[in-house]
Each structure stands twice: as structure tokens, then as C-alpha cells.
Amino acid sequence: MSIEVSNKAIAGALAAKTLELLSTDIKNTILADMAAALIKAKDEILHANASDVTNGKNKGLSPALLDRLKLDEKRLKQMADGLIIVKDLPDPVGEELSRTTRPNGLLIRKVRVPFGLIGIIYESRPNVTADAAGLCLKSGNAVLLKGGSDAINSNKAIVKVLQEVLAVHKVPKEAVQLIETTDHKAVTDMLRLKQYIDLIIPRGGAGLIKEVVENSLIPVIETGIGNCHVYIHSEADPQKAVEITFNAKVQRPSVCNAAEKLLIDETHAYKVLPLILAKLKTAGVELRGDKASRLIDNDIKEATQDDWYTEYLALIMGVKVVKDHHEAILHINKYGSKHSEAIVTENEKVAKEFMERVDAASVLWNASTRFTDGGEFGFGAEIGISTQKLHARGPMGLPELTTYKYLVKGTGQIRQ
């Protein structure tokens, strides 16, 4: 067990006891000050980030990863703005979720409270550092951050700034901590510290999520694996079918709510599939399909069994012709990742059945899968998109970073 990890978990759990009692006003003041401090520390942060980028280049990181790693003034401004957005959201802590007076006179209140200490394990993007710290702070939680080793200098610089603001306000700086060792074993260590860490949220690729789920003794919220489908029903409006599929696949292919698969009813396939594929090809999308789809368009490569399970996060799309919506629903429930699934149809009855029977966090009718997002749902900000069913499903905002407790007020009642 890493001494750094266990010491920081202990200190974080202690800091959480202060955090849970902070007033909304002081939390908001701290968030505003953190935003200003990030801008003020621009030179230090960008300097630290430049060394991460240099190291990444030397290590041979892909241009896509280097782009995710890189900060500039604009991105730093967005990071600061993110904290202001969180500041302006309602404070979930203390919300009364229910209140009952029992026949024996007991008053039972159910009240939102913070989790305590939340562990966030994430990969290369350094903006997650400030986002996660802001969301945890506003929801009254201390946070223990374990970022990717590629971003270590950027993360250290950002956390240093945030901790300085905490200190100014006499809040324990251990409310926001970063694991500084880049030894990956630190992740495994975090996952054992059930006594101090109340919740683990991994944000990253399928490998990281799997590792965390398999090793954690602490409750986990799985996030962000999206093998999302767009299903074109026989009564789909062709124009909507083309636009929604294109948007879901192409608008931002590297994110979890981008579509990876296209399913289309066989009665509609000869007419509509060529229109959709023509548009996808304008963006250079590589197509991998089943036999029936390849009879319609011989640019489509043969899909393997693995393809149906794969989240490409790239300009690649699987294409499959299905008999009807029953087959589409079965396919999606078998191969999907329970993230976001869309149907395009003008038939309300079929849409309703699809929405009822598809097992996913978000089921969309005549809308792009790209809308499954905290911002688009009106949450203001999100800590991630849950693909599990326990506690939170879909985009998670501030309320999802809280639990509750029952406060029972009596006058000496005993149980009969």
C-alpha cells in the first residue's frame, strides 16, 4: 500500500467532515475565487502543461491524445468558466427529500447529504481535474484525484492553485487532493481504502473501467462506455434518418454518446440506406456491415462478431439490416452498452415500444444520441455519464454526487 495514497485518503476523509458542513455561500465564494485563481496562474499552469506535452511527444503519444492533453488560454478560460457554472447551480446538500410523521409521533425526514470522500480516477484530459474538484466541492464532498500520468504536471499545477484558494478560506486543503505518484499501483491501492473513500468514479476507456470494477471494494459508478445505436424503422422519415445518423456518428466521434452502429429495417434499407451512407461517406466514415447491408453497398467491409460489441470512438460505423423493431431491440439489448439508443420513426406505437423495451440510460426518439449529456439535459454540468443502474443512470449532475440520511426526531419513543 502506497503511503501517499493511504495518507491522502485518511486526510481526505477528515476534510470531508468539514466540507459537509460548509454553507452554500462559502462554497460559492471559493468556486468563484478558484476560477479567478486559475486565470491568474495561467503562466504556471500552461508552463507545466507544456512540459507534459513535450514528454508526451517524446513518449510517442498519438496526435489525438496530445490534443486532449494540451491546454491553452482558451481551454484554461473554459476550465475557469466551468467552475462559475457550478457555482451558479443550486446546492443539493440539505434538500429535504421527504418528511413523514408516523402514528407514534416520530418525525422522519430524508435529507440529502454528501457522500464524504469521492475518488475520481481519470485519464489524460487535465480539465477533468478542475471540473471534478468543483462539482465535488459544491456537493460538499472531498475529492481524491488520480489523473493520468501523462498530465501529471498540469494536474499538480491546477490542484496547487485550488488548494491555495481553500487555504485562504480556512478550509482544509485536503478537500481537494491529487495522487502525485504516477505508479499505476496507486489505483489498486485507492480501490482498497473502503474505510476512507465512500465512492469511486472512473472516467476513461473500457480498460480502466473494467480494472476499477474488478478490483474495487468501494462502491463504483461506471461511466462513459457508449456502444450506441441509431435504429432506422421502416416508417422513418428519410431526411431525419440521414441527419440524425450523420450527427450521431460524425459531429464528435471521440465521445461516449456518439453512435457506433446503424440498424435499419429491411423494408426501408434499399431506399434509405444509400442516402445515409452517401452522407456518412462525405465525412470519410469507414463502414463495416452484415451481409445484407453489403449487398446494398459494396463499399461496406465485412463486420466481425467483435465489431458489434465495439465502441470505436472514431469515424467507423457498423451497419446491420434487421427484420423489424423486435430484432433491433434484441440486438441492442445484447450488444449495446446501456448508454444511449435512438430510434427514428414516425410510428408512435413502435417508438413507445422501443423506448420501453430498450435497456439503456437514455432512449431517444427522433433525436441524436449526442443529446445524452449533462449540459444538454439542463443539469448545467456533469461528472460523467453512468452506464450502470445503481444510484445514477445517464448524465450525473450535482444531486447524483449526494446520498441521503434519515433524521428521526422523537420524544422518547420505544418500539413495542
Place this chain on the structure above:
Amino acid sequence: MSIEVSNKAIAGALAAKTLELLSTDIKNTILADMAAALIKAKDEILHANASDVTNGKNKGLSPALLDRLKLDEKRLKQMADGLIIVKDLPDPVGEELSRTTRPNGLLIRKVRVPFGLIGIIYESRPNVTADAAGLCLKSGNAVLLKGGSDAINSNKAIVKVLQEVLAVHKVPKEAVQLIETTDHKAVTDMLRLKQYIDLIIPRGGAGLIKEVVENSLIPVIETGIGNCHVYIHSEADPQKAVEITFNAKVQRPSVCNAAEKLLIDETHAYKVLPLILAKLKTAGVELRGDKASRLIDNDIKEATQDDWYTEYLALIMGVKVVKDHHEAILHINKYGSKHSEAIVTENEKVAKEFMERVDAASVLWNASTRFTDGGEFGFGAEIGISTQKLHARGPMGLPELTTYKYLVKGTGQIRQ
């Protein structure tokens, strides 16, 4: 991997697809018929139970365990009545939790849905079999039951009756299944079947809970470990202090919401502790305490460090004198199991601070810890009492056996 376990998990996941669509009426009819069928099958069930009891005696089970295992007409009637209580509770499935129309015209609804297939792993009491099946059915979930090997014949007889009722109503009998192998490895196997089982709820002792948490790849709700405290503040009413402590410890010592520890302010200890202890002694409670308490009553044995962590589930109570409520809160947050914690005081400010700062599912002021219970909270029935913070905390009723999904209705919206 046991073939029985994997086959039943696959069949259960499939049955869940039917269960989630059942109307409230049909679920209620099935529950009423199940209750009647249990009474009608009295002879078979009691006969099966008698062989479990005989086997238990031969194995040398303790009288307490034999009592938990044993069914009679009265207990069978209670089991049937439990199903009627669940029938009469509101159906949580389909409840609209929120509805928003976004500026772009998307209608976003958040709707309660069943989990799918729930795995319940429990120990000797056969009534859990019917209770869990009823609660899962009403909340639209299929259930895979793994009961204790001591109750295997009783559980088989009960599940047979429940499945016959399902078959009459053309509902897949795999909606309620029992793992029949008594090989404990079946538990480990269940915990790996993430693809089919959506949630695991262990009900039993600390050893079982720990085993499940450490081995499960499936999200778990931990239940029922209660190292609960009653804290007597310096401004406690002595009469309430005596009655609440006695009730919390003695009324039913074998359950998780019974108190295990008594904390008392030093300024109140000389006056009030003897009154409390005198009453506890009338019930034969064994006392284990710290040095200060033993100076007040030399019947108190010396407590070890382990005692402060222990859930006795017996007529034993730890006693500790504390300086004030700050020390009491620190002690409880360190040694408690986050289940139920009570303060006895007439000082509202101290009570409020205690309720805010104690980290537990249920914090009670001038009331016995024994009130943390689904029935006492007005939930009608409970599947267990959660001691974790994720998803559900404290007594879990029907709503806690559901998750939600977002249903998004558009008119062709794409993301900009």
C-alpha cells in the same frame, strides 16, 4: 462456473424482459394467488421444513439458528400475509420522476424502471424466500435466490409453489428462481455474471457481506450490519435514557438495529449510568466497558479494542464514558457501521449537531434505534437495510428496487 447458476442467470435475465412490462393488476393478482397458494401448500412446505430442521439438529445448529429456520402454521401465514402487504403497496414502475422540455424542443422524461434481474444471497430464514420474491415481482424485477444450505428443502418447496402460480398466469417461471446447489461456490459464480444479473443484495452476517463485496463484479447493496450506539448527553432526561437504552438493546437483540454500545457524558454518568445499568441487568445483559465506566459499576468487564467494532447480536453491551458530544460523534464515526445512531438529550442544539455530524443511514433523537425499519418508517415492507451510501441508505422498500431511465422525445433534433 456452475452450469446451474449460469443457466438460471441467463433464463432470469430473459424473464426480466417480461416482468418489466407486466401491468400492476396482473402483478397484484399473482401476489394474491401466491399468498393463497402458500397456505394451500402448507403440508408440503412444513414437511420440507421439518426435514431441514432434522438435518440442522443432526448438524448441531444452535437453538437460535434452529428457531430461525423453523416454520409453523403461524409463520407460514405471516409469509403469505407479507405478500398481501406488498400487493397493496403502490407500484413504483413507470413513475415519472421528472419532465423537462428543453429550449430545442426535446422532451426529457425520467421514469422509474425495474433493475432487471436481482440476485439475493441470504442465510437461514426461509421466509426471506417469499418476501424477496414478492418485493422483486411487485417492482418488476426477476429474482435469482441463493438461500442458505440449511433451508434448502424449505426454499425449494416455497419456490415451487410460487413458480406454479407464475405458470398459471403465463408469466415465465424463471421470474423467480432458486439456486438449488448447496455448494457455496455458487455464490462466487453468481457474483461474476455481470452480463445477466443487474444487482446483488446480500442479507446475512458480516462474513457473507464481506465475501460478496470483495468478490462481486456486479453492483452490490450492502445490508444489515449494525454496530449501533445510544449516546446519553449530559442534558438527557434520565427516564428517556433508561427506557431508550433498554429498548434498543433488549427488545430484540438479534437484529441489526439493536444497539450494541452505550456512550454517556461524564457529567451525567454517576447519576444516570447506574439507573440504565440496573435496568439492563434485569434482562441479564452482559456489560463490557472502559475504565471510567468500570469505576462506576464493577460488574462491567473490561472491553477490548475489538469490542468497540463488534456487532454482538446478543445480550451484550459495550459502555463508554465520553467527555461530551464531540467525543461521542468522533467515536461513533470511527467505530460505527453507519446504520442507526441515537442521541438522548433535551438540548435541541446538541441534537441537531449530532444529527448533522454523525455519518449513518439513520440518526435518531430521543427514540430507540429499533425504529430504523421499513415497517416502522411506513414503507410497508423492506428488502433489507442498506449501510452503504450508493443508491439507497437505510430501509429499502419497493422504490429502492428500481432504477430509472431517460426517455427523450424529439422531432429530428441534431446537436449543434
